[in-house]
Amino acid sequence: MGTELIKQEGDFHVLNAEVHVVSGANSSQTPCRATSCGRCGRFGGCRARVATAPAATAAPASVSRPFTVKYGASIYKGTVNFSARNVTITGTLHAVGCRYVKAEAYVGVDTNPPLGRNQSPYYCNTNVPITLPVPANKPGGADNVDISLSADADNGYLTTVFK
Structure with missing residues (x-):
């Protein structure tokens, strides 16, 4: 040659x-x-x-998005931080009655199973900061997260936050 x-x-x-x-x-x-x-x-x-x-050129190290989810008089409000292989939800819960927060990270809409999930303990009649790290161990990480505010395992209100 x-x-x-x-x-x-x-x-x-x-x-x-x-x-x-x-x-x-x-x-x-x-x-x-x-x-x-x-x-x-x-x-x-x-x-x-x-x-x-x-x-x-590398993708941004992380992307942050605000969110609010309400359940009756209760509210969980804060920021979702999407990074390479995890999602961190940080906010303050104003609980009227007993409430908990659950988060599930996804790639794409309506995909199952989620890449990861996490849940807070129940909090009753209080204001409390809650940080939930959610694993998203896939290249590029999650592109959306479902955050729910619930009173029991089968009931609650949900918001979806997109990257």
């Missing part, structure tokens, strides 16, 4: 799908005037190196 010089411009050339850059050619140093690339033997030659593509 022979070598194929695809493109040659100024201080670099492409050879067999690799970009070879002659270092120092566009700097305040004396430009390189050698006749062959130190890597492949063509064009240039002063300490040639393989150029790499710029690093991909």
